[in-house]
Amino acid sequence: MPRSGDEGILRVDHLIGDLYESAAQRDGFLEVFQTVAEALGANVFHMFSWDSVRNAPQLSIYTPDVRWDEVIERYDQYYGALDPRRRFVEQANVGQLVFCDEHLTERDIARSEFFQDYQIPSGVRYLMGARLARPDSNDILLGMLRAPDRPPYTAEERAAASSMVGHMQRSINLWQDTRILHRDAALGTELMEQLGFAVFALDRHSRVAFTNVAAERMLRQTLCVRLRQGRLAAVHADQDATLQKTIRHVAKTRQGVSLALRPATGAPPDTFLNVTFVPGQEARAVFGDATILVTARQRGSEPLVTARQLQQAFGLSTAEAAVAEALIAGKAPDEYAATAGVSVNTVRTQLRAIYDKTSTRSKTEAVSSMLWLLSQRSPDR
Structure with missing residues (x-):
């Protein structure tokens, strides 16, 4: 893995301004975030939000220049379901740092298929993770990882990381919104x-x-x-x-x-x-x-598109188009199920059909794809 070595923790206060400034720019945020992660003692970082319908990441972004595409694909396809650390982070309070060595013993690691067959061979061992709030969206799980040839995070590193969690959360949200604004300007x-x-x-x-x-x-x-x-x-x-x-x-x-x-x-x-x-x-x-x-x-504003438009553009059934319309309006699957008087499992089945017909893999991708195509056509309301 790149960026190894244990040279001692740096003061991170001077990086806070760089973090926010880069988040508001089109490029450079991930590089600055990596600098912060290294200053806190990590080798690499990985941030993602989880899609419970697909049981796979909705957002998946990691340290630049790390060749992790294959590693992440294996996580999506199999090892993510075996990851014992994710539940510790998901169940923690927002912004609370979780350290894997506080929950898993060396015996647990030695008997874990996830660690022995996947995580350690991939070049990482210790996790410092947190659940970060994303307004009106899925929370973002942030993991800062260090190599297996290094010891667990020290008390000094943990204290410094705790002081930075709020800044990391706000800068990630700013970066996400800035990305959306830049994308919208381009479209x-x-x-x-x-x-x-x-x-x-x-x-x-x-x-x-x-x-x-x-x-x-x-x-x-x-x-x-x-x-x-x-x-x-x-x-x-x-x-x-x-x-x-x-x-x-x-x-x-x-x-x-x-x-x-x-x-x-x-x-x-x-x-x-x-x-x-x-x-x-x-x-x-x-x-x-x-x-x-x-x-x-x-939340809950007037529909951006109609079910009829969605049926015509993507070949959705009447039921699928109704789910897609609610999805674009910002309703969660369980919220729509309760309103429509159908089971959540039925809605999830219809969601999978929507993903298939729109050639997407998540709610965010599906909404973006549907709005993008429909924005190129004359309104038919």
């Missing part, structure tokens, strides 16, 4: 609108300098956000205090923050925001010299 404004992203750009006085069509629509609904004296505000006072504090924090630190807003006290989150600093003069100029970018996603 065109029409697809960006179909994906339902609302974009608010704020100037240095926190006044709204730019909104896209989805953002204007969100403001008209006034469920969670509105304009107040030209500034973006949350409808409810307690949440607005949090939003304004977040905007000031991002403007001061240039570190992105994610938060969720509720339409009413006790109601589930409805609007998911990511507040980031706009890096670079060219990027700021695109948004009217704005310094803060707020991207928002709403």
Whole structure:
């Protein structure tokens, strides 16, 4: 494995700014994240979110320049189901670091098919992992791994990693949202609108300098956000205090923050925001010299496409098209099953048929594929 050696842990405070700055750029984040992982004592990192329907990763990204394609494919196809560490990470609190040597003895390792036939021959042994929250999506599992010829993580390394978990979580969320924005820009404004992203750009006085069509629509609904004296505000006072504090924090630190807003006290989150600093003069100029970018996603908004469109474009059955329509609207399989009065197993069967007919492997891929194809056609509503 690359990047071996045990030269002692470095201070990572100076890397925090680089982490956020690279997350807001088109390229370079994974390289900086690898530098952070190495500073914390790891050889490589792997981040992924798990698709329970397919029992396989939905997102799977790892250290650049590591030739892990075959290793990950073997994990997807067989060894992932045998991985004894995943349940420790999945069952831990969000942001809580889990160390495999605290749960598995040397005897466990010696008797484990996963470790003896797969993990150790692949060049890694010790795991430092955490479950990181991704708003309105599957949580991301992060594993920082070190080679079998090195000892378990030290107390100093564990303490340093614990201090970095929050920064890693926020930077990954910022990077994911930035990737989506760049992808949407490449695919065109029409697809960006179909994906339902609302974009608010704020100037240095926190006044709204730019909104896209989805953002204007969100403001008209006034469920969670509105304009107040030209500034973006949350409808409810307690949440607005949090939003304004977040905007000031991002403007001061240039570190992105994610938060969720509720339409009413006790109601589930409805609007998911990511507040980031706009890096670079060219990027700021695109948004009217704005310094803060707020991207928002709403849950339960009006359908982006109709079941009829999906049937015609992909040859879905009536039942499959209804599931696909709900999927694009952001409903979870169990949520749709309860609404439609069918079993979750039935919905999962229909999901597998959707994946097959759209030549995709996950909910995210299927939604992107369906919206991309339909965005190239004239509306038929």
